[in-house]
Amino acid sequence: GESVGLHLPTLSVQEGDNSIINCAYSNSASDYFIWYKQESGKGPQFIIDIRSNMDKRQGQRVTVLLNKTVKHLSLQIAATQPGDSAVYFCAENWSRQGAQKLVFGQGTRLTINP
Amino acid sequence: DADVTQTPRNRITKTGKRIMLECSQTKGHDRMYWYRQDPGLGLRLIYYSFDVKDINKGEISDGYSVSRQAQAKFSLSLESAIPNQTALYFCATSDRKWYGYTFGSGTRLTVV
Numbered sequence: 001g002e003s004v005g006l007h008l009p010t011l012s013v014q015e016g017d018n019s020i021i022n023c024a025y026s027n028s029a030s031d032y033f034i035w036y037k038q039e040s041g042k043g044p045q046f047i048i049d050i051r052s053n054m055d056k057r058q059g060q061r062v063t064v065l066l067n068k069t070v071k072h073l074s075l076q077i078a079a080t081q082p083g084d085s086a087v088y089f090c091a092e093n094w095s096r097q098g099a100q101k102l103v104f105g106q107g108t109r110l111t112i113n114p
Numbered sequence: 115d116a117d118v119t120q121t122p123r124n125r126i127t128k129t130g131k132r133i134m135l136e137c138s139q140t141k142g143h144d145r146m147y148w149y150r151q152d153p154g155l156g157l158r159l160i161y162y163s164f165d166v167k168d169i170n171k172g173e174i175s176d177g178y179s180v181s182r183q184a185q186a187k188f189s190l191s192l193e194s195a196i197p198n199q200t201a202l203y204f205c206a207t208s209d210r211k212w213y214g215y216t217f218g219s220g221t222r223l224t225v226v
Contacts, residue, residue: 032213043118043204043217044157089156093213102215106156 012111019080021108023073023090032093034102035064035075039086047075047088077110085112117141118218120205126224127195135190135221137205143216144209146188148172148180151202151220160203163188195225 013019025033031052036044050057050064050073057064063076073090087109091102118139127133137146148160159172161180169180177199179191192199202222206215 034214036217041219043206043219044215045217046214049214100213101159101162102213104157 009106010109010111012113013080014113015082016079019075019077019084019110021075021077021088021090021110023075023105025071025073025090025092025105027092027094027103028068028071030092030094030103033064033066033073034091034093035062035073036089036091036104037086038089038107044089080110080112082112082114085110116219118205118207118216120203120218120221122221123219124222124224126226128226129196131195133192133195133223135192135203135205135223137188137190137218139186139205139207139216141207141216142185142209143207144185145207146182147206147208147215148178148188148190149204149206150174151204157204160190192223192225195223197225199223200225 034049035047037047038044048057048059048062048064050066055066061078065074075088077084087107089107090105094101094103121136144165147162149157150160151157158174160174160178161172163169163182166182166185169182179193181189200223202220204220205218208215
């Protein structure tokens, strides 16, 4: 069925530490993945994306890893800061019969402890 | 100005009332979406539109209707609001060039 799930609904880390947020996806044919960040009272905002022909992509303080063998996606945030506190969603792109849509996971709430 | 604007930001309405949530975008995207967000349930697709003449139901369309008045405008209506429609509603847009969506800031709807 359609599902993009996260292993942990909440994650607490110390300020300055690295964070790793995980995501399991179900459709082996998904060809594109996105991580979104949602701060309190705001809509989800794009962080980073990766195509299925890649296994790693780096941005500013963020890295996304894709393991297609086990259908697993992770978001690594280096040196977490208070502003990183948010809910993080992964999304996978389904393309089927000419149509395309994103399927979102439930989200992980990241809390940064001072 | 925001690329995707939702109005109102907050709304409290009574059971049985008709309510419309509006979304407008300045990104020039042809695709627009309405999502509902409930705690622990993530984002669920209500309706989507790939162009002005194209309207499609999502996974939870019952109790909702939409209107695509123009490429830039996509409104969501609750014909007779009920308390379990209390949620955060998001509009999003996309185009054919990139699979990602751009979201609005959301409308928090409370049905009492």
